[in-house]
Amino acid sequence: MPDDLFQRYQAAHRAHQAHISACTVCTDTAYCRDGALLWESFVRLQDAYLQRKRRR
Numbered sequence: 001m002p003d004d005l006f007q008r009y010q011a012a013h014r015a016h017q018a019h020i021s022a023c024t025v026c027t028d029t030a031y032c033r034d035g036a037l038l039w040e041s042f043v044r045l046q047d048a049y050l051q052r053k054r055r056r
């Protein structure tokens with residue numbers, strides 16, 4: 001499962017972008033509760049992905 005983490009990280013990014021463009025509350029620098037949750041999960045997955053990449 002080499003790219004599973006990458007796929008999830010990309011999906012989280014897309015979900016966040018989709019939310020930002022649909023949400024009337026979120027801005028580039030401030031997110032609503034849902035936007036913040038999506039952002040957090042994206043950051044977590046991105047960190048995990050980048051750390052795994054560095055360890056290789």
Ligand SMILES: [Zn+2]
Binds near residue numbers: 025026
């Ligand atoms: Zn929002």
